[in-house]
Amino acid sequence: MNSSFTAVTLNNGRIMPSVGLGTFQSTKEEVRTAVRTALEAGYRHIDTAYNYKNEDAIGEVLQEFLKSGKVKREELFIVTKLPMIHMEPKLVKHSIDISLKNLQLDYLDLYLIHFPVPFEAMEELMDLKLTRSIGVSNFSISQVERICKVAKYKPVTNQVECHIYWPQKDMFEALEKLGVTITAYAPIGSPGRPQILKGNDDQIVLLEDPVIQRLSQKYGKTPAQVLLRNLLQRGIIVIPKSVTPERIRSNIQVFDFSLTKPEMDEIDGIKFSQQYFYKMGAMFPTHPERPW
Ligand SMILES: NC(=O)c1ccc[n+]([C@@H]2O[C@H](COP(=O)([O-])OP(=O)(O)OC[C@H]3O[C@@H](n4cnc5c(N)ncnc54)[C@H](OP(=O)(O)O)[C@@H]3O)[C@@H](O)[C@H]2O)c1
Secondary structure (H helix, E strand, O other): OOOOOOEEEOOOOOEEEOEEEEOOOOOHHHHHHHHHHHHHHOOOEEEOOHHHOOHHHHHHHHHHHHHHOOOOHHHOEEEEEEOHHHOOHHHHHHHHHHHHHHHOOOOEOEEEEOOOOOOHHHHHHHHOOOEOOEEEEOOOHHHHHHHHHHOOOOOOEEEEEOEOOEOOHHHHHHHHHHOOEEEEEOOOOOOOOOHHHOOOOOOOOHHHOHHHHHHHHHHOOOHHHHHHHHHHHOOOEEOOEOOOHHHHHHHOOOOOOOOOHHHHHHHHOOOOOOOOOHHHHHHOOOOOOOOO
16 A cells, blocks of 8 residues: 555556445435545545446446546546356356446456355456456455465455454455455445344444544544544555535545554454444355355
């Protein structure tokens, strides 16, 4: 990661902006405004998925900005994900073609396997130059290690839930040795996630954590900015989702302050543990290697 934490150099030499806009649960209408606001605010990294059903609306806005010359294609870092319904190797090329058409792009910057399934067919997409990098999501440490042993093109990132209550310390340490980054989803605790993923209602709201609240007051930054800054200083890429223009703008204003070493250590010492997406495992009851 470069010293200002604004971007990460991946194991294939490509540069990935370390703050991206998440778009899970953003409707087409919401995402049009969100992506416009984000691009105007300086975001260049957008995270979507075939499953989010908003790639086409994102594509419209990207075209708008590209055609007007407000951004160049090479400045953008567009990430989408291979859905479970297209996991069969023969469907993988078909799937990226659909996503590229939706997004109105010739290539992706990063294509992720949304959930742990075979990886080989993804490498062909690199050879076809349909994506600049490939990666995984929701994979366990051993799954990533096994892929790295045999991969022609190593995954550049593993996109997983990661925040101060689910810090992924073992994952970070193991993947750092492999040169694989972590992209944090739910970096601010996914307060708006659907009920089906909520589990019990007693979950502690990450944004209300007392340590984060205190640091937020000290620095005059929002709790979300403190949470994002903590992850960036650990070398982790973040993709906060918002459809609220003010929040979208503020979630990238995280490069004008720094948490001190004692503050990072204090956060590191928080013992409370909470995985907000733990119910995801229920979607794969018979998966032999469920990582959740
Ligand atoms: N690979 C996977 O399996 C996977 C799973 C989950 C998520 N993701 C990706 O990761 C992204 C982020 O995760 P997420 O959307 O679950 O959770 P998140 O980014 O931690 O939280 C998003 C929620 O926080 C609210 N919010 C945003 N900024 C805020 C701020 N400054 N202050 C207070 N609240 C704020 C948003 O509300 P408003 O929108 O109403 O502003 C939204 O309800 C997703 O959008 C998606 O792109 C990937």
